[in-house]
Amino acid sequence: MFDDLLAANKRYARSAPREFDGIAHQGVMILTCMDSRIEPLEMVGLMIGEAKILRTAGARLTDRGLGAFIMGVHKLKVNRILLVPHTKCAAASMDEVGMRAAIKDASGIDPGDFEFGVSPDQLGNLRADCERLRSHPLIAGFAEVGGFLYDVETGLMSREC
Numbered sequence: 468m469f470d471d472l473l474a475a476n477k478r479y480a481r482s483a484p485r486e487f488d489g490i491a492h493q494g495v496m497i498l499t500c501m502d503s504r505i506e507p508l509e510m511v512g513l514m515i516g517e518a519k520i521l522r523t524a525g526a527r528l529t530d531r532g533l534g535a536f537i538m539g540v541h542k543l544k545v546n547r548i549l550l551v552p553h554t555k556c557a558a559a560s561m562d563e564v565g566m567r568a569a570i571k572d573a574s575g576i577d578p579g580d581f582e583f584g585v586s587p588d589q590l591g592n593l594r595a596d597c598e599r600l601r602s603h604p605l606i607a608g609f610a611e612v613g614g615f616l617y618d619v620e621t622g623l624m625s626r627e628c
Contacts, residue, residue, distance in 0.1 A: 484515050493517040494546040496539045496610075498596075500526045500553055504619050511549070511624075519543060525558025526551055527584040528596035537605045546610045550596055551624065552589055553617040559589035590616070590627055597628040 495518035497507045507520045519539050521532050528550065539545035552559065561569065566583045570576075586592055597614040600606050614628035 487516045489543065491517065491519045491539065491543050491545050494544055495519070495549065496536060496543075496545040496547070497521070497549045497551060498523065498526055498528060498532060498536075499549075499551040499617070500524065500556055500558065502553060502556065502619075505551075505553060505617060507551070510551075510617065510622065519545060524584060525556055525586075525589070525592070526553070527558070527592060528599060529584070533599070533603065536600060536610075537603070540606060540609045548600060548606070548610050548612045550593060550600070550612070550614045551617050552593055554619050556589065558583070558585040559587055560585075562586060594628045 493513055495511070495513060497511070497518055498521045499505050499507050501522045501524055507522075508514060508518060511518075519535075521535055523529060523532060536545070536548060540548075563583060563585060566585045567578050567581065570578045570583075593614045593616070597612050600612045606612065613626060615624040616627050617624050
């Protein structure tokens with residue numbers, strides 16, 4: 468089931484970048500959605516080794532993500548944080564109740580009260596996540612935080628907070 472991916476990995480390994488130090492050399496860390504239409508480095512003109520990338524459904528900030536940002540700021544030279552959800556996002560197309568129903572319909576299994584982190588208030592969530600980072604004592608004063616919406620139709624980002 469994974470043979471095609473392992474074969475592709477062998478081809479990739481022949482020219483894979485090596486000897487990187489793990490530092491975000493442009494000081495950038497991006498949280499964006501897991502959507503495969505998004506190329507986080509390319510969309511802001513960066514290359515491998517220049518930024519740290521996190522992905523979650525809907526580009527939502529989780530507690531683990533917050534921990535990664537704190538580590539990035541204090542251990543990996545991050546001084547600019549971008550939160551970047553996108554248009555036409557499945558995670559912004561319904562609320563938790565709707566997502567639970569959709570998962571149950573697709574799987575036949577009731578997900579119970581599992582929280583997927585979805586919400587149709589995409590820009591409100593982006594602003595709340597920006598504020599959470601900006602007001603955190605281990606981020607505030609150490610890194611600039613910006614919230615942007617990526618348009619999957621045009622490839623452009625607009626600053627939202």
